Amino acid sequence: MDIHGTDKVFAGSIPELYDTYLVPLLFEPYAADLAARAVSLAPRRVLEIAAGTGVLTRSLARSLPESSAIMATDLNQPMLDRAAAVGTARPLSWRQVDAQQLPFDDASFDLVVCQFGVMFFPDKAGAYAEARRVLAPGGTLLFNVWDRIEENAFAHTVTQALAELFPENPPSFFRRTPHGYHERERVLADLSLGGFSKPAASTTLTVQSRASSADTVAMAYCQGTPMRGELEALGPDALARATLACTGALAERFGAGPLTGQIQALVFSVQA
Template sequence: MSHDATDRLFAGSIPELYDQHLVPLIFEPYAADLAERVAAVKPGDVLEIAAGTGVVTRQLARVLPAATRIVATDLNVPMLQQARARGTARPVAWQQADAMALPFADARFDAVVCQFGAMFFPDRSRAFAQARRVLRPGGTLLFNVWDRIETNEFADVVTQALAAVFPQDPPRFMARVPHGYHDAAVVARDLAQGGFAAAPRWEVLSARSRASSPRAPAIAYCQGTPLRNEIEARAPTGLAAATEAAERALAARFGAGPVDGLVQALVFTV
């Protein structure tokens, strides 16, 4: 199976492990930030694309007025099923949808929001063009992407640890996809090619990633992301050993008790 296929494969136990381990580890602070930015534009209708297991959706349901309609979409049905299972504080419309072919009428939404999804789009300009198409005049696109992997310490340490486990063919999912779309100039170019005439506003947003032990981030990254697909492709029975190698590397860097690492992202508004 090609990288294009496995990089976007969130199936099996990945959605549940992702939601249980990775969401509280790195996504929750950015979800709260993004939801507050959406609330500030006072939208009547909001579309979320690449909603994953619903961490931003839950925040939107919490901070937006009850009259604001929220539609949350994702390409991966198992991720949406996990999101539905978690639920939201008030009703949300869940729908499977491809960000590059959104099944909505033109000028339908006041805001389109996407948390850490743009990196996964096979054609980002096309996805941005779709977002622009469904936005009403004066509407706003808000999204974030991870900064380079060296500024995201847990992901970097895990990637280096797995390179030692698989020296002939290091798993590079984390560097290639989640942390592979961090150049603001490239993002601005893709937005322009997608039809956004105005230059985006963007800022770097740092946070801390904390866990009770090194095992939590080791499981989060090795078993709760498509990195798992790369590990199992190299060693079908080697997931536990790879996770343990990541855990040892994290303990060597951050200690055997509670761990605390830097995470960093870029937040765009256009």
């Protein structure tokens, strides 16, 4: 089994678990931030890439006026199915799309926005080039990425617990992928390779993540992300053992619940 290939697999029960556990735990505050930044740009035509189960989409639909048309896309149809099932405050378009090969005309959008998706793109510069191509002159690419794993308390604790549980083959999904693209200069270099010549603005955004219990956080990380595939490849009972071990590690560090931990991300904005 190609372990690294599971990094982009969001299928089976993952979309529902992701939306139920991870969205409120990690993504809602950053979706509100990106939506507020989008409002300040007053875009008429918005393309969201890597929309996932739609947490940012829902925030954009609430925040932007109805005159702003929103096209929400993702590579994984099961994630879009979940997003569409949950719904949005107003009608918008959903479409399965590869961000590295956008099926849209040049200069089709005023804003391309992406929440925690670019880390999963094999060809990041290529995806940026596509975003630039479909942006109208003066349009904006707006996105965020997770900061280093050590600045994200729950992910770091889970990764350490899994390394102790599986010392011969420590699962590395979180360090490798969600938290594997945090170097500011690397992101800026990829934007340049993608054809963005104007200076990019970037900021660090730190918030506190809250959960009702340690087992909720363990379930979110172990069973609601592509980490699940990496764990299941380690044996028939590995997923259950991992979830239990992570629950214990989180409870030891933060308490059984309610618990609070720091999460941190970088936000980038650049004009075409």
